[in-house]
Amino acid sequence: MNHYIKKPFNIVEIVLAIGVxxxxxxxxxxxxxxxxxxxxxxMATGYSANMADQMLHQLEQVARNNWxxxxxxxGSNKFLRDGYPSSPASTLEDFxxxxxxxxxxxxxxKTIYYESGSNDGVYKxxxxxxxxxxxxRDSDETVDFQAIMVLWKKRIDINGDGSRDSDDPPLSMxxxxxxxxxxxAQRPYGQRETSTYRLxxxxxx
Numbered sequence: 001m002n003h004y005i006k007k008p009f010n011i012v013e014i015v016l017a018i019g020v021x022x023x024x025x026x027x028x029x030x031x032x033x034x035x036x037x038x039x040x041x042x043m044a045t046g047y048s049a050n051m052a053d054q055m056l057h058q059l060e061q062v063a064r065n066n067w068x069x070x071x072x073x074x075g076s077n078k079f080l081r082d083g084y085p086s087s088p089a090s091t092l093e094d095f096x097x098x099x100x101x102x103x104x105x106x107x108x109x110k111t112i113y114y115e116s117g118s119n120d121g122v123y124k125x126x127x128x129x130x131x132x133x134x135x136x137r138d139s140d141e142t143v144d145f146q147a148i149m150v151l152w153k154k155r156i157d158i159n160g161d162g163s164r165d166s167d168d169p170p171l172s173m174x175x176x177x178x179x180x181x182x183x184x185a186q187r188p189y190g191q192r193e194t195s196t197y198r199l200x201x202x203x204x205x
Contacts, residue, residue, distance in 0.1 A: 045195065047145055048181035051125050052197040055149060056177055060201055067203050071153060072172045081121035081152040084178070089189045092122065092148045092182060121151040124185060147183035148192075154178065156200060174202045 059079055063070040069077070076082045085091040127145035153175045155168045177199045182192040 041193070044145060044147075044183055044193065047127055048125075048147055048183060048195050049197070051147070051149065052179040052181050052195070055123070055151065056179055056197060056199040059151065059177060060199065063201060064204070067172075067205060071175045071201070071203070072170075076120040078120060079151065080177070081150065083154060084152050084180075085150060088150070092150060092189050123149045123151070125149055125181070145183065146185035147181050148185050148189075149179055149181045152178050172203065174200065176200055 059070070062079065070079055073082075125145070125147040126143055128141050128143045131141055153171070155171060156174050156176050158168050179197045179199075180194060181197075182189060182194045184192065
C-alpha cells in the first residue's frame, strides 16, 4: 500500500496566495469610491432637476396672477433676471443669504433662499435633514446639498436662430423662463456641475 505524505505550503506559495488575494481586494475596494461618487452625482442631478422644476412652475403660477409685475417688467425684478448674467463667476459666487428664513414663495420647508444683495433672480438651494420637522435649518442639522440657482427670462425665439426678430412674440405675450442650477455651491463657479432647464410661458389674459 502506498502512503502519501502531505507536504505543507512553502513560503513562496503563501506569498503568492496573499498577493493574489490582496490584488483582488484592492480591485474591489477601488470600486467603492467610484460607486459612491456616481450615486452622489445622480442624487445631486435629480435634486437639482426637482428644485428647478419646482421653481419654474411656482414662478409660472406667480406670473399668471401678475404677468406685468413678473414677466413684462422692462428689466430684472425680484424673481427673474432680464437675461443670463454677463459675468456668472462674480454674480453666482459672492452669495450672501444671511436673511434666510423666509423664502420667495413661502414654502413650508425653507430650502430656497433669496440673494440678499442686489442680484435679482439668484437663489441658494439647501437640502438638509430636518430633525425637528420645523422646516428651518438649525445648527445641529447637516446640509446634504447646496446649490446656486439663477432664473432669467427672454423672448421666445420662433426661428431658433438665436437672434431677436420682429416675428418673435413680445414679453407681453409670451416668454421663455430659464433656470440654471450649479453645485456644489462651495466651489468656484467654474468648478461646479451645472444643469439648465427651460419653460415656455404664454400670457392667457
